[in-house]
Structures are given as structure tokens and as C-alpha cells.
Amino acid sequence: MQVSTRHHADATVATLTGRIDHQTAAQLEAALAPLLAEAGANRGALVLDFAGVDYISSVGLRVLMIAAKQMREHQAQLLVAALQSVVVEIFTISRFNRILTVTPTLDDALALCSPAALAHYRGAGPATPP
Amino acid sequence: MMRARFWGTRGSLPVALTAAGVRHKLLTALRAARGRPLTTEADLERVLAGLPFADAATYGGHGPCVQLETGGFDYFVCDMGSGLRPFGHAAMAQRSGGAGQTFHIFQSHLHWDHIMGLPFFVPAFVPGNRVVIYGSHPGLEAALRRQQEPPSFPVDFSIFGAKLEFVHLEPGRAHQIAGVAVTSMLQRHGGDSYGYRFESQGKVVVYSTDSEHPLEQPEHTQRFVNFFRDADLVIFDGMYSLADAVSVKADWGHSSNIVGVELCQMAGARHLCLFHHEPVFDDAAIDAVLAETRRLEEITRGATRLRVSAAYDGLEIGL
Numbered sequence: 001m002q003v004s005t006r007h008h009a010d011a012t013v014a015t016l017t018g019r020i021d022h023q024t025a026a027q028l029e030a031a032l033a034p035l036l037a038e039a040g041a042n043r044g045a046l047v048l049d050f051a052g053v054d055y056i057s058s059v060g061l062r063v064l065m066i067a068a069k070q071m072r073e074h075q076a077q078l079l080v081a082a083l084q085s086v087v088v089e090i091f092t093i094s095r096f097n098r099i100l101t102v103t104p105t106l107d108d109a110l111a112l113c114s115p116a117a118l119a120h121y122r123g124a125g126p127a128t129p130p
Numbered sequence: 131m132m133r134a135r136f137w138g139t140r141g142s143l144p145v146a147l148t149a150a151g152v153r154h155k156l157l158t159a160l161r162a163a164r165g166r167p168l169t170t171e172a173d174l175e176r177v178l179a180g181l182p183f184a185d186a187a188t189y190g191g192h193g194p195c196v197q198l199e200t201g202g203f204d205y206f207v208c209d210m211g212s213g214l215r216p217f218g219h220a221a222m223a224q225r226s227g228g229a230g231q232t233f234h235i236f237q238s239h240l241h242w243d244h245i246m247g248l249p250f251f252v253p254a255f256v257p258g259n260r261v262v263i264y265g266s267h268p269g270l271e272a273a274l275r276r277q278q279e280p281p282s283f284p285v286d287f288s289i290f291g292a293k294l295e296f297v298h299l300e301p302g303r304a305h306q307i308a309g310v311a312v313t314s315m316l317q318r319h320g321g322d323s324y325g326y327r328f329e330s331q332g333k334v335v336v337y338s339t340d341s342e343h344p345l346e347q348p349e350h351t352q353r354f355v356n357f358f359r360d361a362d363l364v365i366f367d368g369m370y371s372l373a374d375a376v377s378v379k380a381d382w383g384h385s386s387n388i389v390g391v392e393l394c395q396m397a398g399a400r401h402l403c404l405f406h407h408e409p410v411f412d413d414a415a416i417d418a419v420l421a422e423t424r425r426l427e428e429i430t431r432g433a434t435r436l437r438v439s440a441a442y443d444g445l446e447i448g449l
Contacts, residue, residue, distance in 0.1 A: 022351065022392075055430070058388050062345045062376050069377075086429050093422040094388050095373035 003031040011045040011110055011117035012038065017052035020060030029063045036067055040074030045113035049106055051082040061096050068100055077101070081109035133199040133448050134335060134363055134403075137220075138192030138213020139441040141339075141369050141384070141406035142243050145191035151412065158185040183442075184413035190443025192216065193243045194339060194406060196365060200330050204232040204308045208326060208337045208365075210263075213443065214247025222252055229258025234307055236299075236314075237265035238339050239323035240273040249278055249285060259292035264299050264307075266314045266324045271296040304329075315357050317341035318350075319383035327357055333449045334360060336399075339367040339406045342383045343393070345376065351393070358397035362449045365441065366390040368404035368419070387423040394436050395427075401437040402427075403447065416440055 001018035014035055020028055032046075039046040048064070056064075064080065071078040079101045083091060091097040103109040110118045138144075162185075163177045178186045193211025200206050205221060207214070225231060231253060238244055253259050263270065278287045301324060304311040311329040316322060318341060325338035336358050344350050358364050369384040387404055394402045404423060407416055420440040427436050439447070 022348065022396075058372055058376075058386070058392055059345045061372060061388075065373070065376050089425065089429060090388075093426050094386070095371035099373045099377055 001027055003028070005035065008110060008118075008120040009114060009116035010042065011047055011113040011121075013047045013049055013106065013110075013121075015049040015052065018054070020053060020056040020063075022057055022059050025057070025059040025063050028060060029066075032063070032067055036070050036078075039076045039078075040071060043074060043076050045077040045079065045117065046071065047079045047081055047106065047109045047113065049081055050084070050087060051106075053087055054084055056087055056090055058094070061090075061094055064096065064100060077113060079103060079109040079112060081106045132201050132331075132333075133446055134365070135197040135199065136195075136213075136405075136441045136443060136445040136447075137197060137217040138195035138209075138211040138247070139189060139405055139407055139443055139445070140191045140193055140211075140409055141367070143409045144193050144212045144243075145409045147188055147191070151188075155185055155188075182414075182417055184417040188413050188442070189407060189416050189440065191409075192443050193246060194238070195247060196337060196405075196441075198310075198328060198335055200308070200310050200328075202309050204234055206308075206310065206328070207233060207235045209238055209244045209339070210235060210247040210251065211244050212247050212250075215250040215252075216443075218247075218251040218253050222256075227256070229256050231256075232260040232262065232308070235261065235263045236312065236326050236337070237263060237267070237270060238317075238325070238337070239319060239321060240265075240267055240270065241321070241340070242277070244340070245274060245277060248274060249283055254290045254292045254294065257291035260295065261290075261292050262295045262297055264297045264312070266299050266301050266316070267322065268298070270298070299324075313357075315353070318344065323383070325357060327361070333362050335449070336361045336364045338364065340383055341367050341385055342375070342381070343385050343389050345389070351396075354393050355396045358393055358399050361394075361397065361399040361401075363401045363403060363447060364390070364394050364397075364399045365403045365405045366394075367406045368423070368440075369406050369408050387419055388426060391423060391427050391430065391436065391438070395430065395432060398434070399436065400434075401439070401447070404438070404440045407440070 001024040068078045081103045110121045192213035194209040195213030196208040198206040275287045313327045314324040323340040328335045367385045368387040372386040372388040375386045
């Protein structure tokens with residue numbers, strides 16, 4: 001599983017790739033920790049781009065739940081965007097679609113973050129330095 | 131080990147169909163029958179066969195009680211929820227009420243919903259019968275006596291005519307009981323609970339209810355994978371959705387269908403049976419959980435298929 005990040009105004013997009021399972025969930029948790037801390041401190045938004053994630057297990061879902069809780073405590077936002085169809089099913093079956101903010105596309109997610117984040121994303125400008 | 135027979139499958143609190151629930155099922159069946167031939171019994175059966183389980187039947191509402199038919203003469207039972215009462219009646223009828231029966235009963239734990247059937251267990255009133263209650267809790271006998279003390283119940287424990295025995299099972303060790311190897315294992319639940327692994331004649335049944343799985347602890351997961359290893363049937367606490375189990379109902383001591391599928395897949399188990407149904411759920415809700423769990427198994431399947439079912443009062447699973 002791999003994680004790369006881009007900044008769009010007050011929003012950070014973390015692009016995840018691969019499987020999130022019992023072997024890789026701890027890796028995800030470690031990768032998200034600084035991003036959550038930063039977004040929380042700024043009361044900003046962290047968008048997880050799931051377009052490249054083909055599977056997530058219960059352990060991975062738990063990492064997302066803890067991340068969302070941490071963001072709520074700091075009045076920040078966590079959004080999950082662009083799920084593959086199989087992952088949509090896993091979110092539905094686990095009912096995580098009810099406790100996380102899930103959007104069909106990255107564009108939809110950034111629209112929920114802020115106008116500036118959406119404008120920056122749509123402008124396809126260079127990534128904002130963190 | 132030949133067969134598992136479910137006498138009570140509901141968690142926490144027994145429930146019953148309401149008048150409105152029965153009426154809904156009848157109306158659904160009548161609508162399905164519109165315009166179809168209804169002359170013969172076979173016609174009627176065809177209509178019923180086309181209905182979802184939730185419309186044609188019910189999951190039932192008795193508290194946890196599962197009988198394991200081992201091929202031997204003695205009875206094997208897991209837990210004494212309210213389902214123990216109909217099991218006791220059936221056992222009496224099966225052998226014409228004859229004395230001299232032995233019942234081996236394995237207690238997951240001592241919460242009310244798992245012990246409330248004992249005062250209504252008719253074979254325990256029959257002199258000459260033997261009821262052996264196994265568990266790994268130190269307070270096993272005291273808890274069962276206490277539920278029949280005033281002001282909780284009007285009939286004292288001493289009323290039982292059968293010989294009641296209490297046997298402590300050391301967790302993690304296989305105990306040979308009437309031809310069956312029985313191993314208990316500590317589970318995470320308020321006041322502790324224990325799962326049981328039954329092995330006989332090359333078949334394995336695991337009874338694992340009232341068990342929460344801390345996903346952040348890989349060693350816990352591995353312990354359960356080992357306990358479920360190559361089981362022919364895993365009877366599993368699938369009471370909550372995963373989202374509930376790790377958020378608002380974290381530390382409530384129960385698990386989810388998703389964790390059941392994952393553990394069984396990792397363990398190479400053959401059949402997952404969802405058990406200890408949420409009492410809030412109606413039949414349609416349990417039907418939906420079953421369909422979703424089967425779909426999850428399908429989209430996450432490895433080399434072998436895991437059969438998935440949802441327990442209902444009256445279900446029999448042959449091994």
C-alpha cells in the first residue's frame with residue numbers, strides 16, 4: 001500500500017494505492033498520523049482518494065474510524081472519495097458509509113472542503129507546498 | 131459430530147413476532163399468491179418457496195441454545211438461553227420422558243440471556259437424569275443458584291430432581307467428554323466469555339458467541355484464527371455491523387459479520403453461521419445482513435468458498 005499527498009488550499013488529498021488489510025493497516029495508520037495532526041491543527045480537511053484502493057479489511061476500516069474521530073475532535077474534516085465498486089460494497093456492508101463522509105469523486109469531496117480547495121483543484125495548478 | 135441444531139439464536143433478550151409482524155407476512159404471501167393456482171398443497175408450497183425467508187418464516191426469538199448431535203447417546207448443548215426450554219421438551223419427547231439421560235451443557239458465560247432457560251429445563255426435574263454443566267468461570271454454580279433465589283425466582287434450585295454437576299474446564303486444554311474433545315478459550319466480553327471447539331469423528335464445530343475482537347491486536351486475531359482452524363462450522367456472534375462494533379458499541383462485547391467472514395477465511399473454516407442476532411432486528415433486517423455477508427464472502431473469496439448462513443430457531447446444519 002502506498003500513500004502520496006497533494007495540497008489544495010486548506011485541503012490535503014492523500015492518494016492511497018493497493019490493498020488495506022491486516023498486513024498493511026498499520027502502515028496506513030502511520031502514514032496518516034502526520035496528515036491528521038496537520039489537518040487537525042489547521043482545522044482543515046483531509047481527503048482520502050481511494051481510487052487506487054482495491055480492498056479494505058476490518059482493520060483498515062477501523063483506522064479510518066479512528067482518523068475520523070480524531071478529526072472531529074479538532075473540528076476538522078475527513079472525507080473518503082472515489083471508491084472502487086468493490087470497496088463501495090464493503091463500506092455499505094460494514095455500514096461505514098453511515099459514519100464516514102464518502103463522496104463519489106474527488107471533485108465532490110473538495111467541494112465539501114472549501115471553495116478555495118475546489119478552485120485550486122479544478123485549476124489544476126501546481127501543488128501547494130505543505 | 132453429525133449435526134448442529136439451533137433452539138435459540140437471539141442475543142441479549144428473547145423476542146417474539148408481534149401481531150403486526152404476522153399480518154405483514156400473511157399479506158405478503160397473499161399478494162405473492164395472486165393469480166397463481168392454489169388448488170393443491172404443491173401449489174401452496176410453490177408460492178411459499180418463492181418468498182424470501184423473512185416473509186415465509188421467522189428467525190425466531192429464543193435466547194442462545196445450540197444442540198450438537200455427536201453420534202453418541204448423551205446430549206451436548208451450548209448455553210442455556212430461553213431456547214433450552216423447547217430443547218428440553220423435545221428431548222423429553224424424543225425418548226418418551228425416560229430417565230437416565232445425560233446432558234452435557236457448555237456455558238459461554240453467565241449473563242442472564244445465557245442462563246435463563248435452566249429453571250424451565252424439564253429434564254433437570256426428572257430423577258435419574260444427569261445434567262453436567264461445564265464452564266471456565268469460577269462462579270458458575272453460584273450464578274445459576276443465585277438466579278433461582280428470592281426475589282428473582284419463586285422456585286429454589288433444590289427443586290431439581292436430576293443430578294446436577296458442575297465441571298470447571300481449564301481453557302486451552304482439550305478435555306475428552308463422552309467421545310468428544312472439547313477445548314475452551316477465553317474471549318473478550320464483559321465478565322469474560324469462553325468459546326468452545328468441539329472435535330469428534332474428524333469434524334470440528336466452534337461455538338464462539340459474545341466475543342468482541344479488538345482489531346488493533348494482531349495476536350488476538352491469530353489466537354482466534356488458530357481456534358477456528360479448519361472448522362466445519364463456526365457459530366459466530368455477528369450481532370452488530372462493523373461500524374457499530376468499533377464505534378458507538380465498542381466494548382459492548384460483541385462482533386460483526388465482517389469480522390466473522392475474515393476470521394473464517396483466514397482459518398480455512400468451511401461454514402460460518404451468524405448467531406446471537408440483535409433483538410432490535412426484524413426478519414427482513416437479518417435477511418439483509420445474511421445477503422450482504424454472502425456477498426462479502428463472494429467478493430473477498432480466496433481459493434475456497436466459505437458457506438455463510440444465519441441461524442434461526444429450528445435450523446439444523448449437517449456436517
